Amino acid sequence: MKQIAVLLLGLSSLIGFSQEIALLKYSGGGDWYANPTSLPNLAKFCNQNINTKINTKIPTVEVGSPDLFSYPFVHMTGHGNVVFSDSDVINLRNYLTSGGFLHIDDNYGMDQYIRKEIKKIFPDNPLVELPSSHPVFQKPFVFPGGVPKIHEHDNKKPQAFAIFIEGRIVLIYTVETDLGDGWENQEVHNDPIDVRTKALKMGANLIYYVFNN
Template structure:
């Protein structure tokens, strides 16, 4: 209980609109898509009345520093490993009001699925229905998560972990939103594809800040 009170206090006095990238162990490239979050922040500040700091920090999953950020983004292509202390710290962060968006950049799914069991041993990762507010918080996505990049020809899926009715963790799979947020010349995505990715990203940010 002592930790819970302290962590809530950090949320209440900190800068309300800051986002960070989650740094983790295991060998996966947590630092991939370096232009993604800055571009998403610029889009949100221009279009959904946010005032997010443009400087994106990297925070270690096991550090108390994660409690300074109401929204944390995680991505990569490969292995993820959480120690028991990492898992406990992340669990406290999420239960204290934080939000984590995990965007599979391709190849992350089998590793993160296993590690999330350490974070919430008694909770299931559930597919999020298309009528969930995260698909309409700023822009309408009646068909759910948009497809941004093709990898294995599978449909995009959005999964989540809920606690007392609140979505506290979003895992986007077979969509690759982060690639759509990057500078245009990185992947040469058409403007309409990048806009779709940025609008879905804005929905996630808005939902995270307001719930």
């Protein structure tokens, strides 16, 4: 009964959602707080360039909290270990299958852990690499090569993977790109303006895709 009540709460929250985004706080020791300036900067960029009205004071929401259902777009990042409890898995699955969306950006070091946790949420739905022709790379900004490379880690190509549920993308996982670093204040990583702009445009595409599909 408790799970049903949470699901109903989630459905009612997502039906009337506003344009808000949140940062996901998780357990396991990984630094979920790794990029403190990234989401405020992304929100500001989206408000200025794609006509959103996102609050630039970005809230933090825990994986197992019913507050998760208040946000149509939730972002997750970090460098290390991630652990979802059984209740976290249920809450996150209910959130994603009732209209929510999760963007996970590997800040380098998360990959070996997060893949196992994603599998716990959707054991029967594999991560599928998105081709460069997918709409998320086409508007409002065009990325003909797919997700861009922002920071170099292991000399591997940047990739974007998705989980599809009944034809809808509920989760996108970006790896070997480090979009979140590109969203941070310029002085944090001293990235050139063109690199930061590229990262922000890709982030705006993610926001646009979620808010318009």
